Amino acid sequence: MGGIEFLKGHGTQNDFVVLPDPEGKLELTEERVRALCDRRRGIGADGVLRVTRAGAMPTEAPDVESIVDRNMWFMDYRNADGSIAEMCGNGVRVYARYLREAGLVEGSEFVLGTRAGARGVVFNPDDTVTVDMGSPHRNGHAAVRVGETEYDAMSVNVGNQHAVSIVEQPVAGIDLSAEPAYEPEDFPDGANFEFVNVVSEDVLRMRVYERGVGETRSCGTGTVAAAKVYIARKENSNGVGTADVLVPGGRVSVRIMIGASTLTGPAELVARGELDESWWRSAAEPV
Numbered sequence: 001m002g003g004i005e006f007l008k009g010h011g012t013q014n015d016f017v018v019l020p021d022p023e024g025k026l027e028l029t030e031e032r033v034r035a036l037c038d039r040r041r042g043i044g045a046d047g048v049l050r051v052t053r054a055g056a057m058p059t060e061a062p063d064v065e066s067i068v069d070r071n072m073w074f075m076d077y078r079n080a081d082g083s084i085a086e087m088c089g090n091g092v093r094v095y096a097r098y099l100r101e102a103g104l105v106e107g108s109e110f111v112l113g114t115r116a117g118a119r120g121v122v123f124n125p126d127d128t129v130t131v132d133m134g135s136p137h138r139n140g141h142a143a144v145r146v147g148e149t150e151y152d153a154m155s156v157n158v159g160n161q162h163a164v165s166i167v168e169q170p171v172a173g174i175d176l177s178a179e180p181a182y183e184p185e186d187f188p189d190g191a192n193f194e195f196v197n198v199v200s201e202d203v204l205r206m207r208v209y210e211r212g213v214g215e216t217r218s219c220g221t222g223t224v225a226a227a228k229v230y231i232a233r234k235e236n237s238n239g240v241g242t243a244d245v246l247v248p249g250g251r252v253s254v255r256i257m258i259g260a261s262t263l264t265g266p267a268e269l270v271a272r273g274e275l276d277e278s279w280w281r282s283a284a285e286p287v
C-alpha cells in the first residue's frame with residue numbers, strides 16, 4: 001500500500017487536515033488526530049475532516065445512521081486534541097469544496113451529513129460557499145471568567161455548544177491564551193467561547209476560544225451563535241436578520257431566520273499529499 005492521502009484546507013484560516021476515507025478503513029485514533037494536527041510533528045491544523053460515508057462510520061453514540069442516510073457523505077470531524085465535535089461550520093465548507101473538486105458530488109448544490117444532522121451547501125457564483133446551519137437555540141445566561149473579569153454569556157447550541165459574550169471592551173485585548181472558566185453545570189460537555197464587539201450596524205468582530213483546540217482564527221458555528229445573540233438583542237428584529245462577522249482570519253456572513261440559519265464564507269484547499277506510512281504507524285503511539 002502507498003502512503004495515506006491527505007489534503008490541507010482552511011476556511012477563514014480555521015484550518016483542517018482532510019482525510020479521504022470513503023470506506024471508513026482508516027483507524028483514526030485520538031493519538032493520530034493529535035499527531036496530524038500538531039504543527040511541529042504533524043501537518044498542523046485546528047481539526048481533522050474525515051471524508052467517509054455515513055454507513056462506513058464505526059458504531060458510536062448516537063449512531064450516525066440514525067441521523068443521516070447511510071449513503072450520504074459524512075463529515076467525521078475531530079478537534080485538534082482528538083475529541084469529537086458535532087459540527088464545524090468552516091469545516092463543512094472545506095469538506096464540500098473537497099467533495100466537489102474530487103468529483104464525488106455533482107452540481108453546485110448538495111447535502112452532506114454531520115453529527116448535527118444533514119446540512120445543505122450551495123456554491124455561489126463568487127466561489128464562496130453557503131451552508132445551512134440549522135436552527136440555533138439560545139438556552140439562557142451563564143457566567144464566564146477570563147482572569148479576574150467575569151462576563152455574561154448566552155448559551156447557544158448550533159449543534160455544538162457555544163457561550164457568546166457581547167462586550168464593550170475591544171475583543172483584541174481579551175487574553176484567550178487559556179480556556180475561560182465556567183461553572184461545569186452550565187456546560188457539562190464544555191463549550192466554545194466567543195467574545196464579540198458590535199462594530200457597526202450588523203457588523204460584528206469576534207474572537208473565539210474553541211473547545212478541544214484553543215484560540216483559533218475563526219469558528220463558523222461560533223459566528224452563527226454570535227449573530228443569533230446579536231440579532232435577538234436588536235430592536236424590532238423579530239429574531240431575524242443578517243450580520244457580517246469579522247474574525248482574525250477573515251470575514252463571513254450569517255443569516256438568521258425563524259428556525260433556520262445560513263453561513264457564507266470562503267473555503268480553500270491548499271495542498272495535497274501522502275502521509276508517510278511509518279509516520280502513520282508511529283502516530284498511533286502517545287508522545
Ligand SMILES: N[C@@H](CCC[C@H](N)C(=O)O)C(=O)O
Nearest residue numbers: 085088089090160219220221
Ligand atoms: N471550528 C469549528 C468548530 C469546531 C468544533 C468545536 N471546537 C467544538 O468542539 O464544538 C467551526 O467552524 O464551527
